[in-house]
Amino acid sequence: MKVTIIGGGGRVGSNAAYALQCFGIVAEIQILDANPDVAEGEALDLMHGASACADQRIYAGDYARAADSDIFVITAGLRRKPDESRLDLINRNVALFDGILSSIKAAGFRKDALIFVVSNPVDILTQLAVVRLGLPWKQVLGLGTMLDTARFRSLIASSLNLAPTQVKALILGEHGDTMFPVWSSATAAGLPLDKFPGVTPTFQTQVFERTKTSGAEVIRRKGGAGWAVGMTIAETVHCIALDKKQLLPVSSLQQGKYGLRDVCISVPTIVGRGGVVEQVEIPLWPKEQQALQASARALGEIWQKVRPK
Ligand SMILES: NC(=O)c1ccc[n+]([C@@H]2O[C@H](COP(=O)([O-])OP(=O)(O)OC[C@H]3O[C@@H](n4cnc5c(N)ncnc54)[C@H](O)[C@@H]3O)[C@@H](O)[C@H]2O)c1
Numbered sequence: 001m002k003v004t005i006i007g008g009g010g011r012v013g014s015n016a017a018y019a020l021q022c023f024g025i026v027a028e029i030q031i032l033d034a035n036p037d038v039a040e041g042e043a044l045d046l047m048h049g050a051s052a053c054a055d056q057r058i059y060a061g062d063y064a065r066a067a068d069s070d071i072f073v074i075t076a077g078l079r080r081k082p083d084e085s086r087l088d089l090i091n092r093n094v095a096l097f098d099g100i101l102s103s104i105k106a107a108g109f110r111k112d113a114l115i116f117v118v119s120n121p122v123d124i125l126t127q128l129a130v131v132r133l134g135l136p137w138k139q140v141l142g143l144g145t146m147l148d149t150a151r152f153r154s155l156i157a158s159s160l161n162l163a164p165t166q167v168k169a170l171i172l173g174e175h176g177d178t179m180f181p182v183w184s185s186a187t188a189a190g191l192p193l194d195k196f197p198g199v200t201p202t203f204q205t206q207v208f209e210r211t212k213t214s215g216a217e218v219i220r221r222k223g224g225a226g227w228a229v230g231m232t233i234a235e236t237v238h239c240i241a242l243d244k245k246q247l248l249p250v251s252s253l254q255q256g257k258y259g260l261r262d263v264c265i266s267v268p269t270i271v272g273r274g275g276v277v278e279q280v281e282i283p284l285w286p287k288e289q290q291a292l293q294a295s296a297r298a299l300g301e302i303w304q305k306v307r308p309k
Pocket of ligand 1: 006007008009010011013032034035077096100118119120121122143144147
């Protein structure tokens with residue numbers, strides 16, 4: 001499988017490339033960036049480690065060389081400023097993203113290629129990619145609340161002294177201000193999390209608030225998120241590459257589940273080699289249902305402002 005990372009010279013793109021290298025599952029990793037020097041540098045640095053890690057081809061490229069990619073991971077973008085909401089980034093990032101989609105189109109891409117959007121605001125840009133590229137909607141996905149979900153699980157585990165991989169709990173909705181936690185189905189080793197000692201309403205509020213503000217906290221402390229987002233990008237790419245059909249909270253164009261249409265948003269989604277296999281509707285608590293609808297409304301309002309006319 002060949003993966004091209006557009007914006008691969010940046011923090012998120014290069015950290016994703018490193019995660020893809022460490023797991024050694026995809027065959028080719030192409031780094032593409034508006035700054036060719038930095039793309040060459042990152043690709044070279046990664047390639048130097050290949051002999052100690054995995055038999056992969058890692059190189060810097062361009063759109064012509066990317067045309068036969070199985071997956072385009074798009075991480076190019078402008079970073080969020082510490083106090084800026086993700087949706088405030090929209091005007092700065094839509095034009096840049098549109099340019100990238102035009103370049104992919106001009107150089108050509110495979111009919112079965114997948115577009116995997118990471119740049120923010122990720123839900124809006126995922127929808128823009130569906131509209132602009134004319135690919136079947138199932139072949140376009142966004143990272144959505146994958147990172148928020150990873151942070152939520154890790155923070156719950158750390159607070160309760162549990163093993164992080166055994167904590168299963170979802171964040172759904174917008175990757176942004178209206179994301180919400182799904183406590184109704186949260187478990188640790190299969191046991192209901194809301195029955196665990198210490199899991200009080202106050203605990204739930206605190207751990208979700210910490211999750212929601214994690215992005216801003218990391219930006220404030222080190223300039224931008226990288227390692228965890230790289231890990232969740234790799235998790236999604238591997239789910240596609242190995243046709244795992246895992247349920248992941250990625251963002252995709254909704255087709256009527258939960259009463260949602262014409263919006264890209266995160267709901268539990270089965271992901272496989274062809275991209276989205278199926279969006280899954282599970283019963284949510286009424287307040288979770290309301291939060292999902294509110295999140296979709298917030299995204300819909302933004303989409304109406306930026307959608308191609
Ligand atoms: N979805 C998520 O969960 C999530 C998490 C973290 C960051 N992000 C987003 O990822 C994006 C990148 O963040 P970062 O910290 O890596 O930023 P960064 O500034 O480190 O890297 C961005 C890279 O994009 C490149 N670039 C800019 N315009 C380009 C273009 N037209 N074509 C190709 N490359 C181009 C830049 O040269 C740079 O190397 C941002 O939009 C950020 O908000 C998303």
